[in-house]
Amino acid sequence: MKNEKRIYSRLALFLGLIIVVAVGCERDYDFGDDAKFAKFGNNPEIFIDGFSGGLEYLPFGGSKFDAFSVDTDVKYKGEAAMRFDVPNAFDPSTTLGFAGAIFPDYGGRDLSGYDALTFWAKATKAETISEIGFGNDFGDSPYRESTSKFLVTKQNLRISTAWTKYIIPIPDPSKLFNETGMFWYAEGPDENGDGYTFWIDELQFEKLGTIAQPQPAIFNGEDETGVNLVGTERQISGTTQTFNLANGQNETVLAAPAYFDFNSSDTDVATVTDNGLIQAIAEGATEITATLGGVPAKGSLELTVGEFSFAPTPPARNAADVISIFSNAYNDVPVDFYNGFFEPFQTTTGGLITIGDDDLLQYEELNFVATGFSNPTVDATQMDFLHIDIRIDEAIDAGDIIRIELVDFGPDGVFGGDNDSGGSITLTSADLGSATWISLDFPLDDFNGPAGGGAFNGLTNRANVAQVVFASDATIDAILVDNIYFYR
Numbered sequence: 001m002k003n004e005k006r007i008y009s010r011l012a013l014f015l016g017l018i019i020v021v022a023v024g025c026e027r028d029y030d031f032g033d034d035a036k037f038a039k040f041g042n043n044p045e046i047f048i049d050g051f052s053g054g055l056e057y058l059p060f061g062g063s064k065f066d067a068f069s070v071d072t073d074v075k076y077k078g079e080a081a082m083r084f085d086v087p088n089a090f091d092p093s094t095t096l097g098f099a100g101a102i103f104p105d106y107g108g109r110d111l112s113g114y115d116a117l118t119f120w121a122k123a124t125k126a127e128t129i130s131e132i133g134f135g136n137d138f139g140d141s142p143y144r145e146s147t148s149k150f151l152v153t154k155q156n157l158r159i160s161t162a163w164t165k166y167i168i169p170i171p172d173p174s175k176l177f178n179e180t181g182m183f184w185y186a187e188g189p190d191e192n193g194d195g196y197t198f199w200i201d202e203l204q205f206e207k208l209g210t211i212a213q214p215q216p217a218i219f220n221g222e223d224e225t226g227v228n229l230v231g232t233e234r235q236i237s238g239t240t241q242t243f244n245l246a247n248g249q250n251e252t253v254l255a256a257p258a259y260f261d262f263n264s265s266d267t268d269v270a271t272v273t274d275n276g277l278i279q280a281i282a283e284g285a286t287e288i289t290a291t292l293g294g295v296p297a298k299g300s301l302e303l304t305v306g307e308f309s310f311a312p313t314p315p316a317r318n319a320a321d322v323i324s325i326f327s328n329a330y331n332d333v334p335v336d337f338y339n340g341f342f343e344p345f346q347t348t349t350g351g352l353i354t355i356g357d358d359d360l361l362q363y364e365e366l367n368f369v370a371t372g373f374s375n376p377t378v379d380a381t382q383m384d385f386l387h388i389d390i391r392i393d394e395a396i397d398a399g400d401i402i403r404i405e406l407v408d409f410g411p412d413g414v415f416g417g418d419n420d421s422g423g424s425i426t427l428t429s430a431d432l433g434s435a436t437w438i439s440l441d442f443p444l445d446d447f448n449g450p451a452g453g454g455a456f457n458g459l460t461n462r463a464n465v466a467q468v469v470f471a472s473d474a475t476i477d478a479i480l481v482d483n484i485y486f487y488r
Contacts, residue, residue, distance in 0.1 A: 040110040044205040046103065046182050049078040054105040055182060058138065062096030063186075076120040076163045076201035084185070084200070089193030095416070100186035104137045111176035114205035117152075117168040117183070121159050123198035129157040129187050133168055135256065137181035149275070150175055153254040159198055169211050171241035171255040172293045186345070210246035216292035217242070218260065218276075219299040226301055227393040227435060228270070228280040229308040231355040234478060235364040236262065236276035238299065241292060260290040260297060269305050280305040310358055311389035311437045311482035323378055324485040325371060325468060328359055336372040339363070347474070361481040368471040370407075371484065377413045377464035383486035386442045386468075391480040396434050400476050402427045404442065405451040405469035408461040415466070422456030423447030424469075437482075444486070 045052040050070065059065055064087045075081035087094045117134050135151040154168050170176060183203060189195050220238030228234050239260060242252040257276025264270050269284035278288060280303075288301040314329040324330035326338070338361055339351040348369040350362045363369050388404065403426045410419030425442050426449060432438065447459040451469070468484055 040108045040178050042110040042113060044111070044114055046203040046205075047082050047200070048202060048204065049080045052105075054107045056104055056106070057101060058104065059101040060096075060098075060186065062094065063101065064091065064094040064099045066093065067099035068101060071199060074199055076122075076199075078201070081199045081201035082203065083197060084187070085197050086187050086189060086195045088195040089189045091195065098186060098188035100184075102136045102138060102184040103182050104180050105182050106137070106180050108178045108180050109182070111170070111179050111205050112173045114207050115170055115173055115211045116206055116208050117170070117204075118165060118206045118208070119203040120163050120165050120201045121198060122161060122163045123159045124161065124196045126158070126160045127190060127196055127198065129159060129185060129198070131155055131187075132157050132185040133253065134183050135179065135181040136184035148181060149256060149258045150179060151181070151254075151256040154251075155254065163201075167208070167211075167245055167251060168253060169241065169243040169245075169251055170205075171216070171253065171259040174293070175259055208246070211243045213244040214293060214295050215242040215250075216240070216255070216260065216290070216295055216297040217299050218288075218290045218297045219301060221298040223300050224302070225304075227304050227306060228278070229306055229393070230280055230282060231308055232280050232353070232362060232480070233350075233364075234278040234280070234303075235349045236260075236272070236278060236288065236290075236301070237365045237477065239276065239290075255292070260292050262288065262290045264288055270303055278303065283307055308355055309437070310355075311360075311391070311480075312439055314387070314483050314485070317487060322485055322487045323380060323383060325373060325378075326359070326361065326484040327482070328357070329483065330485060333373055333378055334375060336374055338371050340370050340372060358482070362478075363470065363481070364478045366470070366472045366476055366479060367474045368469060370467045370469045372467050374409060374413070374415070374466040377409055377466045378486070380444065380462040380465050380486045382488060383444060383462070384488045386444060386447075386484075386486055388440045388442075388468075388484050389437050389482045390440065391435075391437045391482075392432060392476060392478070393435050393480075394477060396429050396432050397475070398429050400429045400432060401472060402432065402476060402479070403449075403469075403471040403473070404440075405467075405471065406444075406447050406459050406465055407452060407456070407467040407469065408459060409464045409466045410461060411464065413464045413466075419461075420456070421458065421460040422451030422467075423459030424449035424451040424471075432476075 067085050069083045070080050071083035072080045086099045089097055131153050133153040136148045217240045236257055239255050239257050240252050241255040242250050245251050262272035264272055264286050266286040269286040270278050270280050272278050283305055285304050290297040322330050324332045347365040347367045349364045353360050353362045403424050405424040407422040409415050450457055
């Protein structure tokens, strides 16, 4: 695992929104009133000496814009190959320190007749591509009901200096009768911060007929227990599909929940949407299971649903003594987002929910998540404390942590440059509790720990605070948050 590579990418994704930039082909199709009933083409080719018809190149915002090119000198077969130049850690051509893009066809393709995405690849040195796959389309399709509904991700794909064929199985081909996300990848520099180049050729979908022995899983194949409160939601995580390939090896991919069919043993207690969102309805207990393509998935969730309890009501304070970011008790400052969805490295889902008359923040699959308020930033120089209420409904293990980070955009009030600062406070398992609200009051002078993936070593400015970040490093899966405010 390239930990430092991920740190660079995570740092930047903490601090900037992903912006989609379209390059290359213009969309020259014209959708009529009945276009949604049209039959989709089944062209399996993505890049065979060049782009197949309808394909586009859209890099992730902040990635190396020109990381992709067509190489006619280095190729596996034919006349050309796809070339990807992964930047060095501090390459000025990328603000987020990585290369990444999607290659969609927004006309849609019927891929139900194929069972795998295949390609040949080599690199200038033996390396590991962080994430690569298909089904990522940024949601910009007239046919699809949600963003990247059938996303498939192969993590840590090991490549060498020799041309090698790679196979990424389709979890359930029958689902892909109108797919738009043909290919995507995300990769950063190596553990030393050095970039490199890799090539991909003969990129296409194939019907191999040797993809066998499906072994789907939810919750990473574990039988878990959990507690949810009435009116809250929980995202099913750890959804994978494993196949045995012709060479005898098992290949596991992350498969979006939409590939699965979910079941709740008591739908009066909780139901599950097609995208794997568990919705707690009433007090009681239920078991959540799943199948994929008719095959039972390993793993389950024994869910207990209890009555909801709200966070403690904040004390009445003079308005001049409070700057509220998120609380029904005070007037909040303008907030840009409660979850920036910093693809592709953030796993956290969720955001603002409302139960009764109370607004809450609910996060699932937590690794890190930011609440941003930069228009305008917050001047907290006259404030003394940061208050936050947090609730964790899962069991607390010895290594669990919650890290609270504050990021200040510096005198110019804009992210970037050398005047930004950030600091953190880390809560260990001894500071945390399960199934109860924890009211936390942090002196602002104590935000001295590393923040922003290690780029900041203390909050040295407080005149332009712009982000509150919650991070668990994936040790805690889900939290509820309420009453985020500065006070004196």
